[in-house]
Amino acid sequence: MTAAEKTDQSIPTDYEIAQSAETSHIADVVEPFGLLRDDLQLFGEHKAKVKLEAIERIREERTADGKLVLVTGMTPTPLGEGKTVTTVGLGQAFNQIDKNALVAIREPSLGPVFGVKGGAAGGGYSQVLPMEDINLHFTGDLHALTSAHNLIATMLDNHIKHGNELDIAVNWVNWPRAIDMNDRVLRETVIGLGGDVTGVPRQDGFILTAASELMAVLCLADGIDDLKERIARIIVAYDDDGDPITADDIGATGPAAILLKDALKPNVVQTIEGTPAFVHGGPFANIAHGTNSLIADEVAAHLSDYLITEAGFGSDLGAEKFMNIVCRFGEMEPDAVTLVASVRALKYHGQEMWPPDLDELEAEDVDAVEKGFENLDAHVSNLQQFGVPVVVALNRFPDDSDAEVDAVIDHCENELEVRVAESTVFSDGGEGGIDLAENLVDAAESESTFEPLYDVDASIKSKIETVATEIYGADGVEYHSDAEDDIERLTNLGFDEVPICMSKTFHSLSDDASQKGAPEGWTLEVNEIYPSAGAGFLVVLTADVLTLPGLPAEPAAAEMDLHSDGSVSGLF
Structure with a gap:
């Protein structure tokens, strides 16, 4: 029975499917791919980390890499288009056609898990297990990152309190606190209140752990030495003369690295069908580079003939950054890319009313599907600019009609x-x-x-404008607030010859979340540019992107519960 013949009621819940799945010991799952039990740091029977010494052995023994397949998507909707499901399912499908394949995806953040999305590790019969653990504390990576980030913040304020020998400008501290939870009231805070014993009062705030530069550092580091070098050069503040103050300047490199020692090791679990899956790192694509760790990709590529990996959100964010940032740092090239689309996403982008009526998406509407093609077409064009073969994956839902599906397939082919x-x-x-x-x-x-879209030695403005016009479809760029000053200062500090990481809404190809389809006649607004020196790129803030989301009116958490037998409900 195919998905078109099934109803939602006939398919068990993700949790029911996960609980009924037969799983093997993780050592048995990875052994056929060349990982031995002694290569693993076990977390029970079904989770493990790959030891760093095992990674060095793999690097020496297996110099050839498998084919790299990148999974990305059209502009997402509130309903989700099934990008991670497709990634996991592809790993299983490749092995079903006797192609040796591994999967690599990001770790979920507790913020979105308890916010809008709920669980984030696939679904249905294409999910990674154990789903509950992966969506919650897993192997502790997110907690380690949160602690390491806040240790740097604590040491920074402690330095200011005890003499401030580095002449740190209190109003020029660029290292907020971090929390792995969607808590909007912490976006803007004042710290140090309560008198001299409490510290030096100043404005501060929190960001989501996934938005921390440490997350980007962890996901780009290739080992302990590289990790420490990247932490050391993180800019946490500026002095009174405008010179950068780094994590190393305040003595935070070593202790932060200690907290990340185990988090650096990639996690490996299994899919429902027993395909090994690396689940490691979790930078968001709207505020960071949006892919799992390079070290996980490297290990998986060495061990398989095909690596299926995923980039966050739509191709304008995750895939663009994968091509322009991740491939540069990882010295790799995608051999093919699949663009996940869905009938309901096409109808969503094809509706003329705002906000779109989600209930209307359930009814057959071939005209709305065809009107939504402009969004699909823009994403296909984006990917083709990089010179990589594109395959559209039409993720079919039970309510999709044959006429709607045929319209999409005909459009793509002809x-x-x-x-x-x-x-x-x-x-x-x-x-x-x-x-x-x-x-x-x-x-x-x-x-x-x-080929990447731009040369890293191009000017900062040139790189921004290339992405804005050739990927987003903007007519040009406007620089607001202090963005012009940021460009001049960063150029003088030598940060002009690095890739750029655009921070933009994922709800639209434009910088306006309400604009659907493929907006035309608009200008990208840049508000701020700052260095992510440890990661090795510049972050470009556009419009009103938030680095700490809030919970929605009806958070996913409100529907979750723990039962007396230890089972959970509502998590996914």
Whole structure:
């Protein structure tokens, strides 16, 4: 029975599917791929970290990398388009067609888990297990990152309190606190109140742990030495003369690295069908570079013929940063990319009313699907600019009609002239992704002329304007507030020859979340630019992107519960 023939009621919940799945010891799962039990730091029977000495051995023994398949998506909707489900399902599908494949995805953040999204590790018959652990504390990586980030903040304020020998400008501290929870009241705070014993009063705030530069550092480091070098050069403040103060200047490099010692090791779990999956790191693509750790990608690529990895949000964010930032730092190239689309997302972008009526998306509406093609087309065009073969993955939902699905497939094949395949991995597991996997094998074996979109030695403005006009579809860029001063200062400090990491809404190709489809006749607004020196890129803040989200009116947490038998409900 295919997804088109099933109803929502006939498919068990993700939790029921996860609980009924037969899992193997994680050592047995990874052994066929070349990882031994002694290579693992076990967290029970079904979770493990790969030891750093094992990674060094793999680097020495296996110099060839498997084909790299990147999964990205069209502009997401509040309903979700199934990008992670597709990634996990593809890993299963590749192995079903006897292609040795591994999966690499990001770790969920507690903020979105308890906020809007709920669980974030796939779903249906294409999920990674143990789902509850992965969505909650897992192996403690997010907690370690939060502690390391706040240790740096504490040492910074302690230095200011005890003499401030570095002449740190109290109003020029650039290192807020971090929390792995959506708590909007902490965005802007005042600290040090209560008299001299409490510290020096100043304005401060919190960011989500996933938005911390330490998250980016962890996900880009290739080992302990590189991790320490990256931490050392993080800019936490400026002195009275405008010179940078680094984490190393306040003595925070060593202790922060100690807290991240185990978090640096990639986590490995399994999918429902027993495909090994690396789940490591969690930077968001709207405020960071949006992919799992490079060290996980490297290990998985050495151990497999195909690595299926995912970039966050739409291609304008996650895929752009993967191509322009991650591939540069990781010295790798994608062999194929699959763009996840859905009928309901196309209808969402094809509706003329604002806000779109989500209930209307359930009814058949081929006209709305066709009006939404402009968003799909823009994302396909974005990806083709990088010279990588593109395959559209149509993630089919039970309510999608044959007419709607046929319209999408016909458009991709005859108008866009790209490969396209229907995917039902949510309801059918790997079997539902075989057609997609076969198309991706063909694409990965075809000619690729991968090139990043810009040269790193181009000016800061040139790089920003290239992404704005060629990826977002903007007519140009306006620099507000102190952005012009930021560019001049950063150029003088030598930060002009690094990639840029755009911080933009994920709800639209533009910087206005209300604009659907492929907006035209607009200008990108840049408010601030600051160095993420440890990560090695500049962060460009546009419009009103928040680095600490808040909970919605009806948070996912309100529907969650723990039962007397230890089972949970509502988490996913």
